[in-house]
Every structure is written in C-alpha cells, then in structure tokens.
Amino acid sequence: MWSMTQTPEFPAPADPQLRAERAAAILSVDTPVTDHGIEFVRGDDEGCQMSLTVRVEQCNSHGICHGGITMFLADTAAAYALNTGEETPRWVTSQSASNFLAPGRTGQVLTATARLGSGTRSTRLVDITVTSTDGTVVLETRNTMARLKG
Numbered sequence: 001m002w003s004m005t006q007t008p009e010f011p012a013p014a015d016p017q018l019r020a021e022r023a024a025a026i027l028s029v030d031t032p033v034t035d036h037g038i039e040f041v042r043g044d045d046e047g048c049q050m051s052l053t054v055r056v057e058q059c060n061s062h063g064i065c066h067g068g069i070t071m072f073l074a075d076t077a078a079a080y081a082l083n084t085g086e087e088t089p090r091w092v093t094s095q096s097a098s099n100f101l102a103p104g105r106t107g108q109v110l111t112a113t114a115r116l117g118s119g120t121r122s123t124r125l126v127d128i129t130v131t132s133t134d135g136t137v138v139l140e141t142r143n144t145m146a147r148l149k150g
Helices: 016-027 031-035 067-083
Strands: 039-044 047-053 091-100 109-119 123-131 137-147
Touching: 016 039, 016 067, 039 067, 047 067, 067 091, 067 109, 067 123, 067 137
Parallel strands: none
Antiparallel strands: 039 047, 047 109, 091 137, 109 123, 123 137
C-alpha cells in the first residue's frame, strides 16, 4: 500500500539522519543560505524546519526583519523539504503566495516549518509557516515547487 509520502509519483521515504546528511551537503555549497545564517533544524517525509536568528543588518528601515529575508527563510525550508528527500536535488520554487502576519525582530529566532502537500513527479505544493521565538506566526505561504529537467 502506498502512503501519502510514497506513491508512484514520489520517491521512497528518506530517514531523518539521511535527510540531515543531505542538508549538510547542500548547505556546504549554498552560500546565500549560510551567509544569512539559515540553519537546517530537522527534516522527515512530512517536511522540514529551518531557522535563522534575525541580525540587525537583516532589518529594514522600520527596524523589523525585512520581508524578503523572511520569505527567503520560508522558500529555503520548502526547497530543503523536497531536496533532502532525494539523491539528486532538483526542486525549485515556481510560484509563491504569502501573507505577512507579524514582524520579526532583531535577536528573535525565526523558524520556518515546511509541510509537503499534494503533487506529482514534476510539481508539488508546500505550505510554510514562519514563527518567532515566542510562537507568533510571522508568515504563512504556499509554494508551488517544480522539478528541474535533466
């Protein structure tokens, strides 16, 4: 019997330790992510978590975490949720719809939780929630992910 995470369209499940190893390998060459201080927290066949501690230089003129940085964290979590589950990572975002609900502040840890949704071998939905240190929801977004060809 096929599960939600293992269907004819999706690869076999990858254990959390394998996902952590794959995340480390991707992070070793993903300098935009590491330069912003984004870290892999955990991953499984339901999704993954990534976090970042908001730095002063990541804040806008209003003194809050720049929306682009918050979106970058969410988008990174979506990508790692899929790319750590396969030997050859090939997933990128093709569309994103977001709602900013609260500001992130300097010193707070923002955590993006990406949950894998429905899809096919070539496209997949991922819902991402970014929360602040105290659990406040900062951002909710839905990404459509596309598998690169080749």
